[in-house]
Amino acid sequence: MIIDAHAHYTSAPPELQAYRGRQIMNLRKPPRPRLQVSDEQLERSMRNQFKRMQDSGIDRLLFSPQASAMGHHFGSELVSRYWTEACNDLIARLGRLFPDKVSPVCQLPQSPGVSPKSWVEELERCVQEQGFVACNINPDVAGGGEPFTPSLGDEWWYPLWEKMVELDIPGTIHASASLNPAMHTTISYYIAHHHSGAVELLSSRVFQDFPTLKLIIPHGGGAIPYQWNRHRGMHVREGHEPFEEAVRRVYWQGLLAYKLGGQAVGR
């Protein structure tokens, strides 16, 4: 069975972003999401996704909300929570409508300065009540701005790792939109933060403290394989376990898709 472990709902019906748009008008008192979206609309929104699966011989999608739209930097904790519920609930419906093709993956109600302790309730709701199989984790909650998010190697994140281990689900490290005008969201910002997320994890004691934690680093790990010797040197210099061993503790997504990129390096 071929599973696409990294697919986003970039084709959601406009009702979803219309709710997001109304959040801007209602920052004072964020309204709960009450989307009017029919099963038929959801089905139509998935046709291109299913065509792509068929064309590429993919059997199943690990399917999550649009990553750049997670926008955890926007608004208060409650704004982020309601938006997250709206996105996750649509993904849950897709999982129920297409159980043979779609495995639902949730986003988390992250918000600048808010502890991971506040995210686990939504994670539990998604996994225990709605059949989600994984989550996406934004390593840079404020979108490139401030306040900075603690390093993924910091114990600040431990309440999330504890809950993921308890629920036995993997997570993908995935940033959302860049606020920095000098960092293109998909071409620079994702690469930067999936790279630095891996650097922080691999030089930390997270996998000693959570040996069964499963984390996926997408986009080929940013520049990790390309800058291999740079990382190796840092692990020696700073006294971490050998880099060659550390890299086996996470799952790398996307290497194959970049094979040509890899060859270009060797030229």
Added chain:
Amino acid sequence: MIIDAHAHYTSAPPELQAYRGRQIMNLRKPPRPRLQVSDEQLERSMRNQFKRMQDSGIDRLLFSPQASAMGHHFGSELVSRYWTEACNDLIARLGRLFPDKVSPVCQLPQSPGVSPKSWVEELERCVQEQGFVACNINPDVAGGGEPFTPSLGDEWWYPLWEKMVELDIPGTIHASASLNPAMHTTISYYIAHHHSGAVELLSSRVFQDFPTLKLIIPHGGGAIPYQWNRHRGMHVREGHEPFEEAVRRVYWQGLLAYKLGGQAVGR
């Protein structure tokens, strides 16, 4: 002749950082640098650099102040200007002491929110009065925090490009220390910003407007060759010139040093 185009003065006498330390005490009224450093101290501080050159068969260094110490985020515009003068003046002395080995490269008095128009005076002083042959350019002046620095493709930077073309000197894109606890300065932050700097330049019209501008992207271009197809796709999608042509407009430093990294990708 073999030139190391990317060498920093990481071995400066402690008098330099002592002046920096005193800046913290005197933010109210920054004192001009008046370092007491003898030629003999400078000579001693270069012994390991020259040994490394001899061991590696390097004939000449493009030699600039320590990059992580540029710290443009720290203090006011005047604090940054005085610190920059202190750093550049030591490099100038090394250029005069060792003209057959050291080609001086300056840092710029960058400061958050301050226009490049305010940096060109120091650049002129260095090149015209002190024989500097190049400059380092920090693409992320606030060290990963706010205010954000405009994209290197933005016209905000044009006063600097104009002066560099007029003086006929190249520049290396080089960030300074990271303020973000989740981004290791040399392993993640440099890689992120030298990558995104290249992305911004290559998708801009900078080299149409300044055809003779010479910019060097260090550290193998962050992840540029590794994420080759990602960039190619973006150039097609956003209507820029083909990526294969765009990459010829800048000079890439460090590819060879990462050959093993490149091979690791292909495995």
